Amino acid sequence: MADNVSMLDTETKHTEGLDAIAQEMLARLDKELVGLKPVKTRIREIASLLVIDRLRREHGLVAESPSLHMCFTGNPGTGKTTVALRMAEILHRLGYSRKGHLVTATRDDLVGQYVGHTAPKTKEVLKRAMGGVLFIDEAYYLYRPENERDYGQEAIEILLQVMENNRDDLVVILAGYKDRMERFFQGNPGMKSRITHHIDFPDYTVDELMEIAKLMLANQHYRLSPAAEQALRLYIERRMAQPNFANARSIRNALERARLRHASRLLASGKRPLTKDDLMTIEPEEILASRVMRDDNDGMLQQAS
Amino acid sequence: MHLTQGTFSYLPPLTDEEIRAQVQYALDRGWSVAIEYTDDPHPRNVYWSLWGLPMFDVTDAAAVMMELEQCRKANPNLYIRISAYDRSKGRQTTALSFIVNRPAHEPGFHLERTDFADRQIRYTVRSYAANRPIGMRYRDDG
Numbered sequence: 001m002a003d004n005v006s007m008l009d010t011e012t013k014h015t016e017g018l019d020a021i022a023q024e025m026l027a028r029l030d031k032e033l034v035g036l037k038p039v040k041t042r043i044r045e046i047a048s049l050l051v052i053d054r055l056r057r058e059h060g061l062v063a064e065s066p067s068l069h070m071c072f073t074g075n076p077g078t079g080k081t082t083v084a085l086r087m088a089e090i091l092h093r094l095g096y097s098r099k100g101h102l103v104t105a106t107r108d109d110l111v112g113q114y115v116g117h118t119a120p121k122t123k124e125v126l127k128r129a130m131g132g133v134l135f136i137d138e139a140y141y142l143y144r145p146e147n148e149r150d151y152g153q154e155a156i157e158i159l160l161q162v163m164e165n166n167r168d169d170l171v172v173i174l175a176g177y178k179d180r181m182e183r184f185f186q187g188n189p190g191m192k193s194r195i196t197h198h199i200d201f202p203d204y205t206v207d208e209l210m211e212i213a214k215l216m217l218a219n220q221h222y223r224l225s226p227a228a229e230q231a232l233r234l235y236i237e238r239r240m241a242q243p244n245f246a247n248a249r250s251i252r253n254a255l256e257r258a259r260l261r262h263a264s265r266l267l268a269s270g271k272r273p274l275t276k277d278d279l280m281t282i283e284p285e286e287i288l289a290s291r292v293m294r295d296d297n298d299g300m301l302q303q304a305s
Numbered sequence: 306m307h308l309t310q311g312t313f314s315y316l317p318p319l320t321d322e323e324i325r326a327q328v329q330y331a332l333d334r335g336w337s338v339a340i341e342y343t344d345d346p347h348p349r350n351v352y353w354s355l356w357g358l359p360m361f362d363v364t365d366a367a368a369v370m371m372e373l374e375q376c377r378k379a380n381p382n383l384y385i386r387i388s389a390y391d392r393s394k395g396r397q398t399t400a401l402s403f404i405v406n407r408p409a410h411e412p413g414f415h416l417e418r419t420d421f422a423d424r425q426i427r428y429t430v431r432s433y434a435a436n437r438p439i440g441m442r443y444r445d446d447g
Contacts, residue, residue, distance in 0.1 A: 099364050120357070127372070131365025162371075169367035 018054055018094060022047040025090050034215065035208040039083055042199050043090065050094045067196045068096065068171045069163055071139075073178040074201025077247030080175045081135065083201075087173065088133040097171060099131035107141040110155040118151040122158045130169045139174035140184035156188060163194050204247050209236050213251050217282070222259070224282050231284035231293075238292050258286040306413030308346050311386060311403040321370070324387065324405055329366040331389035336400050337361045338369050340376050342385045344442040346411070346432050359390065373405060382408045382443045408434075408443040 026044055033040070049066055056063065068091065072080040085102050092100020105125050112118035126134065136142075142152040142159075163172050174181070174191075178200060185192035204212065210233055217223060224232060235254065239245055262282055266274055287293070313319060319327065331338050338360050341353035356376040360369060369387070376385055385406035388399050412433035419427045434442045 101364065123372075124362075127360060127368030128362045128364070130363065130368040130371075166367060166371065169365065169371075 019051050021093050022051050022090075025086075025093055029086055029090075032215075033079060033082070033086075034211045035204055036079060036083070036201065039079075039199055039201055042197060043083075043087065046197065047090060047094060050091075050096050054095065065168055067167055067194070069195045070171070070173045070197040070199060071181060071195045072173060072175040072199050072201060073181045075177065075203055075247060077249035077251075078201035078203060079248060080201055081137070084133065084135045084173050084175070087171075091133065091171060097132055098169075101129075101132035102135055103129035103132060104135045104137060105129075106137050107152065110136070110142065110159075111151045113151075115151075118154045119158060122155045126158070126162050126170070130166070133171045133173060135173045135175065138176045140176050140180040143184050143187050145187055156191065160190055160194060206233065206236050206240070209240075209248070209251055212248050213255060216252060216255055220259075221280060222255075222262075222282055223280055225284070227284045228282050228287055231287040235287050235290060235292055242292065254287070254290065254292075257290065258282055261286040261289055306411050308384070308404070308407060308411055310348060312401050313403045318407070319403065319405065324373070325366045325370055327401065327403070328369045328387060328389075331401050332364060332366060332369075334391070334400075335393070336389035336391045338363065338387060338389050340369070340372055340385060340387055342376060342380050342383045342406075344383050344439065345435055346384060346414075347430065347435065353384075353386065356385075377406050380406070384408070410443070 026040075026047060029040060029043065046068065053063070053066060070087070072083065074080055081104070088097065088100050088102040091097040103125065109125050110118070110122045112121045142156055144150040144152055159172065162170070172195075174195065176184070210229075213232060213236075214224065236251070239250055239254070259282075265283070265285060266278060271278070309315070328338055339358075340356040342356055343350060343353040345352075357372060360372070363369060373385070373387070383406070384404060386402055386404045388402035391398060391400035415431045415433060417429040417431060419429065421427060
């Protein structure tokens with residue numbers, strides 16, 4: 001028995017290295033991406049599958065290589081592109097994809113303007129993505145049922161063919177809003193059946209958005225004063241109720257504007273010399289000056305300062 | 306007659322695995338790979354037709370193999386070669402070129418000797434296949 005174990009140990013050394021890589025990548029994912037529980041769970045599952053698959057192959061247990069085409073659905077700013085980038089890296093590190101680069105494409109890159117233009121265009125993009133991941137943003141635009149002579153259908157057919165035949169060579173990730181993706185799949189059942197992993201990206205909660213904001217600021221060497229933190233929370237709550245809220249993207253834009261105001265406040269204040277602390281700290285004024293807070297921001301300003 | 310041209314002319318025909326490895330080698334060096342085909346086997350024929358465009362942005366050999374598969378399907382009975390162009394300064398030339406597909410039957414070449422002054426001889430090489438017009442060569446009917 002003991003002999004058996006030690007033999008297994010040497011055999012699995014390589015795979016254990018792989019396992020360590022997987023754990024490291026997943027830990028990083030956990031640290032750098034806030035929230036997204038279901039997404040992380042699925043990525044963890046996929047990583048385990050790849051590690052086990054490798055282990056099985058070393059023992060001569062042959063199985064068809066897993067199909068990893070994915071569909072990311074979710075509202076704007078929920079991290080679909082970011083996760084796709086990470087996915088490409090993970091698949092590369094785990095030895096599933098050979099190059100691990102991400103090629104982003106939209107309808108314009110795939111569909112041509114006239115007869116005979118679409119196939120070469122789509123193939124061009126597919127060839128560029130080989131060995132890596134092809135990320136098709138807003139994939140439902142490929143399919144326009146109202147125009148039966150639309151060239152999008154041709155692009156979909158080529159895509160399907162390559163997804164099936166070159167499964168080892170590239171991973172296709174489709175992304176878009178959930179409801180429109182559903183409609184897209186209804187019109188293209190072949191596409192739905194070839195995509196194994198449907199991952200839904202939930203909207204962020206206020207707490208998660210706060211955490212994201214702090215992470216974004218920390219990466220750029222800024223920080224929020226305690227009062228600004230309160231103001232930002234209020235801002236997020238209000239912004240979420242407004243139309244066109246794009247989750248983390250809205251937060252990033254808000255912080256960009258806060259940086260702008262921060263800079264002009266410092267210059268206008270006439271305070272010299274400016275300390276490192278001054279240069280780093282975002283105060284509530286910067287956030288409360290936003291259009292979102294306009295209706296009663298005077299009262300809030302007094303309260304915060 | 307087995308036509309030999311290009312980089313691996315001294316080797317038996319490469320298998321698909323070997324072709325893939327060579328292509329990956331070329332791509333890893335930043336050479337752009339192109340697929341060309343012709344029905345004129347003369348060694349001095351430099352006018353091969355391009356299959357699509359040279360693949361400039363490709364990083365993985367799978368893409369080239371996919372195109373090669375399609376080129377073979379369209380021209381199963383012609384010569385197909387893969388060439389890799391090195392664009393780096395000072396080189397700017399074809400760095401690698403080898404035949405990856407050939408007709409089932411290669412009739413070979415006729416060597417013609419022409420006498421002229423002082424018992425000198427000039428040689429002309431003419432492919433038997435090239436006796437037929439373009440498009441009719443290497444067809445199954447003969």
